[in-house]
Amino acid sequence: MSEGNGGLRSGRLADAAGVNPQTLRYYERRGLLAEPGRTLGGHRLYPAEALTVLRVIKAAQRLGFTLEEIADLLPTAAHRHGRSDAPLVERARLKLTEVEERLADLTVIRKALQQTIDAGCSDLIACAEAPDCPLPFAEPARPSPKSAP
Template sequence: MVGARFGYEGLRSSQVAEAAGVNPQTLRYYERRGLIAEPARSLGGHRLYPAETVTLLRVIKTAQRLGFTLEEIGELLETGAHRHRPPETGLAVRAQAKLAEVEARIADLEVIAGSLREALNAGCDDLMACSREPRCPLPFAALATDHRKSREGS
């Protein structure tokens, strides 16, 4: 640990960043966002983070990969810090809601994938030409028609 012989302990930004797999700018950004506490400083002004900051950063990055926003992660961290919290603010409820969002996105992506497969099977090769063809499997023709109707109605 840097500075242990001077009566303070901690890991420098570069050490924490490397151990957690983030860059040092991420640490400062998370500090500004309130996701990690502002660290102590060495006599030379270097940030000195407690070792558990590495675990916290890994938790934050994992939560991001699961689809949680930094704001949601901050709320989850804050909620977890309070023992007497309403159950609807906990991870289980939020994970269930996030799962529903992910499943809805997957359904949307499956529709898109199906449309793209149809376009490939139909031999669509020119985006503009395809958009003018009523038989085009992609929804361009419908979009163009809807656009013309909305302009005519205004």
């Protein structure tokens, strides 16, 4: 897969990783991907390890990690030999908690939407004014009691 002994050009690396070349440059700017060497003609040449890094980034994104979180994980992943998995495991636990919270929120939204469909609500304003409206509108703000001087 390499372009001679120097590495992979942007297009080949991007194709192999399933991203576009602009993504490679974006990841470089974000510090997720090391800046590659250059050919005499100025073409980027990435080391073979860059493909692994890109696969790790894409896998972490599919698991819901943000690029900022991935940037924190990559140094750990790159130097894992002989190290504990505790940083990754802890991050995975935190991400799982976030996912579970989002699932709970989505379950509430799903229920409200299904109730809206079942109630035949076709007008948002009319629904908001109906006492049995299933949509989760916020309660009106109540004035706070003023403290006595």
